[in-house]
Amino acid sequence: MKVLVTDPIDDAGLDRLREAGYEVETNYEAAGDDLLEAVADANALIVRSGTDVNEAVFEAAEDLVIVGRAGIGVDNIDIEAATDHGVIVANAPEGNVRAAAEHTVAMAFAGARWIPQAHTRLKDGEWAKSDYLGYEVNNKTLGIIGLGRVGQEVAKRLDGLGMDLVVFDPYISEERAAQFGAELIDDLDDCLEASDFVTIHTPLLPETENMIGEEELALLEDGFLINCARGGIVDEAALADAVENGPMAGAALDVFAEEPLSADSPLLDVDEIVVTPHLGASTEAAQENVAVDTADQVVAALNDQPVLNALNAPSVDETAFPRIEPYLGLSETAGKIAAQLLGERISSVEVHYEGDIANEDVDLVTASALKGVFKPLEWQVNAVNAPRLAEERGIEVTESKTVQTEDFQSLVTVKVEDGDTSLTVSGTLFAGDDPRIVRIDGYRVDAIPYGHMLVARNKDKPGVIGLIGSVLGENDINIAGMFNARETIGGEALTVYNLDVDVPDEVLEELLADDRIIELKTITLNGQ
Ligand SMILES: NC(=O)C1=CN([C@@H]2O[C@H](COP(=O)(O)OP(=O)(O)OC[C@H]3O[C@@H](n4cnc5c(N)ncnc54)[C@H](O)[C@@H]3O)[C@@H](O)[C@H]2O)C=CC1
Numbered sequence: 001m002k003v004l005v006t007d008p009i010d011d012a013g014l015d016r017l018r019e020a021g022y023e024v025e026t027n028y029e030a031a032g033d034d035l036l037e038a039v040a041d042a043n044a045l046i047v048r049s050g051t052d053v054n055e056a057v058f059e060a061a062e063d064l065v066i067v068g069r070a071g072i073g074v075d076n077i078d079i080e081a082a083t084d085h086g087v088i089v090a091n092a093p094e095g096n097v098r099a100a101a102e103h104t105v106a107m108a109f110a111g112a113r114w115i116p117q118a119h120t121r122l123k124d125g126e127w128a129k130s131d132y133l134g135y136e137v138n139n140k141t142l143g144i145i146g147l148g149r150v151g152q153e154v155a156k157r158l159d160g161l162g163m164d165l166v167v168f169d170p171y172i173s174e175e176r177a178a179q180f181g182a183e184l185i186d187d188l189d190d191c192l193e194a195s196d197f198v199t200i201h202t203p204l205l206p207e208t209e210n211m212i213g214e215e216e217l218a219l220l221e222d223g224f225l226i227n228c229a230r231g232g233i234v235d236e237a238a239l240a241d242a243v244e245n246g247p248m249a250g251a252a253l254d255v256f257a258e259e260p261l262s263a264d265s266p267l268l269d270v271d272e273i274v275v276t277p278h279l280g281a282s283t284e285a286a287q288e289n290v291a292v293d294t295a296d297q298v299v300a301a302l303n304d305q306p307v308l309n310a311l312n313a314p315s316v317d318e319t320a321f322p323r324i325e326p327y328l329g330l331s332e333t334a335g336k337i338a339a340q341l342l343g344e345r346i347s348s349v350e351v352h353y354e355g356d357i358a359n360e361d362v363d364l365v366t367a368s369a370l371k372g373v374f375k376p377l378e379w380q381v382n383a384v385n386a387p388r389l390a391e392e393r394g395i396e397v398t399e400s401k402t403v404q405t406e407d408f409q410s411l412v413t414v415k416v417e418d419g420d421t422s423l424t425v426s427g428t429l430f431a432g433d434d435p436r437i438v439r440i441d442g443y444r445v446d447a448i449p450y451g452h453m454l455v456a457r458n459k460d461k462p463g464v465i466g467l468i469g470s471v472l473g474e475n476d477i478n479i480a481g482m483f484n485a486r487e488t489i490g491g492e493a494l495t496v497y498n499l500d501v502d503v504p505d506e507v508l509e510e511l512l513a514d515d516r517i518i519e520l521k522t523i524t525l526n527g528q
């Protein structure tokens with residue numbers, strides 16, 4: 001397994017990957033064709049904000065299972081394309097929050113007390129004491145745009161320094177804002193007008209792109225703007241103009257629409273604008289945290305374990321995972337068998353849970369069943385993209401549960417349907433981990449699902465099993481196991497065979513020539 005790392009991460013994360021037995025390739029210069037080449041045989045890719053993980057990367061990386069983002073923002077990763085290619089995207093949403101909040105506070109003071117400007121002049125030998133009259137944060141109003149993880153940490157710190165807090169965030173409640181001593185303001189313009197300092201902490205989304213332009217900046221009379229979230233949220237040319245020629249006192253920016261920031265940027269010409277090269281997460285502690293968290297997500301993904309911070313896969317509670325894990329394979333198998341037996345275009349899939357498993361969060365189990373249903377039809381399907389594939393194809397997916405069960409401790413039933421035809425396959429786990437198919441279309445069976453299988457529907461007449469056995473034998477097809485079930489004596493029967501090899505079409509035709517045999521279906525499992 002190869003893990004490609006294209007932005008610098010802390011050694012603690014690299015060591016963890018190596019300890020897990022992976023080949024770790026660090027290539028911090030990779031971009032364009034070099035990146036596509038490097039990623040071609042990678043099973044995992046780890047990035048920070050410096051790598052553009054676009055559609056072409058997913059096209060080039062056939063074996064990619066996960067993109068780990070050693071940090072928070074994922075605006076440099078095309079998550080839709082990742083989902084289409086069945087690749088998990090996971091970030092590390094906790095480890096650098098305090099670092100980003102502290103940098104924001106530092107930027108507030110750097111801007112308001114002219115620290116970088118005065119520092120530069122003193123280093124040049126100038127004692128420019130009388131040129132710098134600063135602004136105190138004490139008793140001023142701080143407007144926080146986006147009261148998420150970072151925004152909340154900033155609120156706590158600047159509240160402690162005597163600021164009044166107002167918040168604009170359409171997705172939180174008044175109570176939530178009040179917990180941080182902040183007043184929630186419904187309108188962005190009102191929030192900006194009420195603020196002396198404004199700090200941005202939203203992700204870059206279509207909705208937040210250019211959210212702060214010329215008109216909004218005009219409301220910041222004598223105000224300071226701090227952006228340690230993402231470039232692209234603030235119109236940079238308008239900001240340079242509002243500070244240089246307009247009403248604003250200053251600004252402090254850590255992030256830019258294009259990074260690295262071009263030497264031609266108008267922001268660099270304005271003395272009252274302080275800039276840092278995207279340093280918000282650059283502390284030792286934060287880098288160690290996010291590197292280790294991301295390495296852990298990669299190890300989990302490559303071991304089919306739950307990826308707790310996955311952004312495009314069903315989320316799973318770590319403590320509940322051991323209880324659902326054995327059912328992932330079972331439901332996938334039941335899905336594969338159901339789809340191959342129906343052999344038609346599928347218009348709906350229902351996954352029904354009975355018994356103990358019905359008490360669990362089964363999103364991931366249902367996703368695995370879908371993965372099984374689509375597997376024979378699709379080249380690369382997994383639990384990440386299966387729900388999306390179903391939706392795109394207009395395939396209705398339902399999930400149902402009953403805690404009561406008659407015969408089994410837990411039973412998973414996958415029902416596939418196409419118009420009038422439907423088919424159900426039920427599976428259980430014997431002794432907690434031994435998968436068995438126990439019902440096919442209402443027939444009670446006891447089949448071990450593996451390798452090549454043949455499911456025969458035949459009239460319940462003497463000699464049929466013998467006929468099938470001898471025709472398979474004549475064609476050198478060894479029967480490893482079989483189970484026969486029937487409706488009523490002399491009615492219809494269903495027999496499941498485990499075979500060492502697949503049954504060729506001509507052998508199926510030979511068998512179907514006998515009018516006691518109604519239908520034969522072959523099934524291939526375990527990737528054979
Ligand atoms: N400069 C740096 O090195 C770092 C930057 N960041 C950036 O900080 C930003 C925030 O990170 P977190 O707080 O962890 O994210 P979060 O997801 O915890 O919080 C984001 C908040 O923004 C709010 N929001 C979304 N759309 C909004 C809108 N249109 N108007 C107002 N509020 C809106 C959400 O409701 C949420 O409360 C991200 O862009 C992240 O990439 C994070 C860490 C380091």
Ligand SMILES: O=C(O)C(=O)COP(=O)(O)O
Binds near residue numbers: 048
């Ligand atoms: O975590 C984030 O969102 C950041 O912006 C940090 O970016 P970086 O990992 O330093 O490129």
